[in-house]
Amino acid sequence: MLEITNLTKRYGNDAPVLEGLDLKVEGNSVVAIVGASGAGKSTLLRCINRLVEPTSGSIKLNGSELVTLKGAALRRARRKIGMVFQGFNLIDRLTVMENVLAGRLGYVNLYQAITRRYPRADIERAFTLLERVEIAHYANKRADALSGGERQRVGVVRALMQEPKILLADEPTASLDPRTSEQIMRLLQSLASELSLPVLINIHNVAQAKAYTERIVGLRHGKMTFDGTPDEFTKSALEAIYGGIEAPDDELTAPAAKPRKGARGVTHDDPL
Amino acid sequence: MTTRSSAPSPRQGRRTWRKPPFIANPWLRYGLWLAVAVYLVWALGTLPFNWARIAEGVPRAARIFGGGFPPSFARADLLFTGFKESLQIAILATLLGVMLSIPFAVMAARNLVPRPVYVVGRAVIIVSRSFHPVIVAILFVAAVGFGPLAGILTLTLYSIGFVGKLLAEEIEEIDWGQVEAMKAAGAGYFATLVYAVFPQILPRQVGLSMYQLDSNLRASAVVGIVGAGGIGGTLMNAFGRYDYDFAFAILLVIIAVILVSEGVSGWVRKQIW
Structure with a gap:
């Protein structure tokens, strides 16, 4: 269970990006955080894993x-918090498998990390998860050889390798085309x-x-x-969040189950 | 819109255009030209050129070049020994320098280390870059005596300075998202370096190493002149004994070796990118 109370974040002396925020997430619920750019969505997620x-x-x-943790204790806490990024943040020059195993870096020692001698259980888990998202055949491919959707699936698997207690996804679909972003969602x-995460x-x-x-x-301001x-x-409610900032009306008019409009700035391919 | 595309107005034919001057202020523009002219007159007038000696030197230069033809490879074994030593110095110094440059580059990257470490890392790189290899070689020859060890130490320091500086700049420009991803997974400092930083700078590192090998090969001939081992010493002796044909052969081989090493390093850099 995640419990955020009275969270405030202020960069320098500027107006606070987050102000007295309370949020409670229980069980295996999927929670969407919506808001305009600069509303503090990213800051909120990044505060959780510090x-x-x-x-x-x-x-x-x-x-x-989590807020008071330092050094090794902070690293131990971070391994239990998986994170998926907008830009995937994969290690482009390493293979898919190395990227996935990097999710275990909080658990293995430096020698194992450098020589890639991960415990057998980790490798087994990596293959199982890669098979679950149907990209196990790419295990030895370089991460930058994959398409956007495949790369984000590697990102998700890497986060799951941590055996996390919670998963944070920061705009996981914003760099993907509409169809792929639905697959990821x-x-x-x-x-x-x-x-049950x-x-x-x-x-x-x-x-x-x-x-x-x-x-x-x-979120707003x-x-x-x-x-x-x-x-x-x-x-x-939409008006209360975006009102006066921007009006993404078109996104609501699309049928909810099969949204046809992609995220901002994404080229629209033919909807399926 | 139709009014705009109507017949050209009679004024159009009189319009001219000239490139705006690079320096807008005319006083500054012509003043700079004047300053250059005054400097040239002053420098040529006051520097001690001995024109008689220069005139004498032209036939002397002709004699040296004449003596160099045809280049003599009679003492090929001496040539070979000198070059072998130069190559050994250059390769060893490159290996040592490139390996040592990695920790110093990390130390000198603002985004990876705390401020005091950064200052130390930068200081090491600045000091190893501030002197030309010949000056460093003179110091090392004085410290450890004539021979290849002085050359190796000189070129190692030279490599740390050059590779370390460029690598540190490369590290400061890496994609930070990959580092964040490793941090978010709970990876420690060194694991983050190995996974998120080194793969990103690897192609640059290989390219720089190849370039440095090339550069060390060149420099190893120069530091030999002041007694730090290698072909430079052989060349100096040949000149000292007026063996111009042998000296010329050495120069030709140096050119050939540099050409080959440049070709190879260019090819490797292209392959690895």
Whole structure:
């Protein structure tokens, strides 16, 4: 269970990016965090695994405080928090398998890491997960030889190799075409229930958020303006989050189950 | 729109255009030209050129070049020994220098280390870059005596400075997302270096090493002149004994070796990218 209380993040002396945020995520729920650019979605996720230092507040994962951790204790806590990135952040020049095994770097020692002598159980788990996302035949290919959707699946598998207690996905579909991004959303959704893992997904695409998650959290200027089920996420809630900033109306008019519009800036290929 | 595409106005034929001057201020523009002219007159007037000696030197130069033809390969064994030593010095120094340059490059990369370590790393690189190899070679010859050891130490220091500086700059420009991904997985500092940093700088590192081998080969001939071993010493002796034909043979072989090494290093760099 993830429990965030009164979280505030301020960069320098600027206005806070997150202000007194409270959020509780239980069980294996998939939560979408929506909001305009600069609303603080990314900062929120990065505060959880401390890629960003929170200014004040408390973040507890299964009862243990994350905000005060340092050094080795912080690294031990991070292994239990998987993260999927918008730009995949794979090691381009290494093979798919090395990228996947990198998810175990918090568990193996430096000698094992350098010589790639990972425990047999890790390699077994890597193959199982790669088979689960149907890219096991790419194990020895260089990561930069894969397509966008395949690379994001490697990113997801790498995060799952950590045997995480929670999965954070920071705009996991924003660099993908609409069809591939739906595949990734569906994958995250089914993995959450298969592994009974809570998943937090930052997402721009409101239609996808409504279709693939069971709870939507809306952020605006670092404050929570909406928290409820996709059914409760009405036009007025959308207005409260994006109102006066931008109006992604077109995304709502598309049928929720099969959104035809991609995320911002993504070229639209033929919808299937 | 139709009004714009109507017949050209009678004024159009009178329009001209000239490239705006590189330096806009005319005083500065012509002042700079004047300064250059004044400097040239002053420098040529005051530097001690001995024109008589120069005139005398032209036939002397002709004699040296004349004496160099045809180049003599009679003492090929001496040539071979000198080159073997130069190659050994260059390769050893490159290996040592490139290996040592990695830790110093990491230390000198602002994004990877705390400020005090960065200052130390930069200082090492700046010091090893501030002197020309010949000056360093003179110091090392004085310290460890004549011979290849002085040459190896000189070129190692030279390599650390050059490769370390460029590698540090490369490290500062890596894709930080990969580092974040390793941090998020709970990887330690050195594991993050090995996984997220080194693969990104590997092609650059190989390219720089090849370039440095090339450069060390050239420099090993020069440092030999001040007594740090290798073909440079052989060349110096040949000149000292007026063996111009042998000296010329050495020069030809140096050119050939540099050409070959440049070709090879260029090819390897292209393959590895």
